Amino acid sequence: MKKQVSASVINRLPRYFRYLGELMNSGVERISSKELSKKMGVTASQIRQDLNCFGGFGQQGYGYNVEYLYGEIATILGLNSRYKAILVGAGNMGQALAQNTTFEKRGFTLVGIFDTDPEKIGKEIKGIKISDAKDIKEFIDKETPTMAIISTPRTVVNQVVRELTDMGIKAFLNFSYAEISPDDDVVVENIHLSDSLMRLCYKISSKEDNSENTEE
């Protein structure tokens, strides 16, 4: 069994993974926690503490072996898994997501796409046919996917999630504007474009206010 690790450490792991990948691409073989800390804008002691949660990987006076650490983090995150995923809602965003190759590199295989729109049903995206949403139960019973990517209109999100949970889906990646209120044993990651825009809007407008004030 994996050690329980705090949510904030888990939240930071993808960033470590991303930076290490960039270092590897630039041919860097090892890095000290100090150098890594400068690149990432977190303290070196934070980095050592975070990576110690998983047994450390650094050697005194040598630093971290970039490729080894990259591989270990991938294992910790479970990125070598091949969880089956379905996509529900094949509008513009859903179709762009289905085209995206990130899923394959991050532990998931897209196995089905569903929509209710007769004009979309039957079309193919990357070799996967868009199926009628009414056939979703049969598909799930047969293929037993673990995760569903939700990009439906927001008015139906919570109903869709309830139904999919009843059919055995245990994880959701939510792209819709609505907040999912999941059962306790269901995991959710939200990608809220709208929230990011609002934060950006706030930062811009408060910066403008501040600079106006400075000029007074």
Place this chain on the structure above:
Amino acid sequence: MKKQVSASVINRLPRYFRYLGELMNSGVERISSKELSKKMGVTASQIRQDLNCFGGFGQQGYGYNVEYLYGEIATILGLNSRYKAILVGAGNMGQALAQNTTFEKRGFTLVGIFDTDPEKIGKEIKGIKISDAKDIKEFIDKETPTMAIISTPRTVVNQVVRELTDMGIKAFLNFSYAEISPDDDVVVENIHLSDSLMRLCYKISSKEDNSENTEE
């Protein structure tokens, strides 16, 4: 000048805004901090504290007027602004983003789309022609957009951001896999699909490990 508000409060404001919008749509006119706290899964005292940063809005024994609070948060976030935005990188994701109507509702107006691919240049998305990226400086000088949405391949992201910063862009919404290292006076919001997938993958795999352990 606006009061300085902590980043964590700002991070929560879009969620308040989202919940209040849903309440409004369901015809709810007022709500107590206690009820709102139950819906949102944060403590009532947290809610009162957060909203007090902006001068409160609640009345003892009455609760919050939903529509008024919704409007006030919109004003705080600056959602009534009309910041001009450009989109750089019109691949699948970029095109889906350009189709998205969320920008208009969240303080931004998309005024230009840019790409380097001759097959994309000249095509129209929602009435906006995809322009050649080499004409971007002229466009920025004329239209003075505030924000750029970045959905280019990750290898060119930091170069693109540096150039756009030099041309006067002050805010970025980053959809690419690369991390942007901005200047101090530039604001960035990252939407990292990859990071969300990794977190989801970790949560699924550690849940599986735990349940295996329980069954032992």
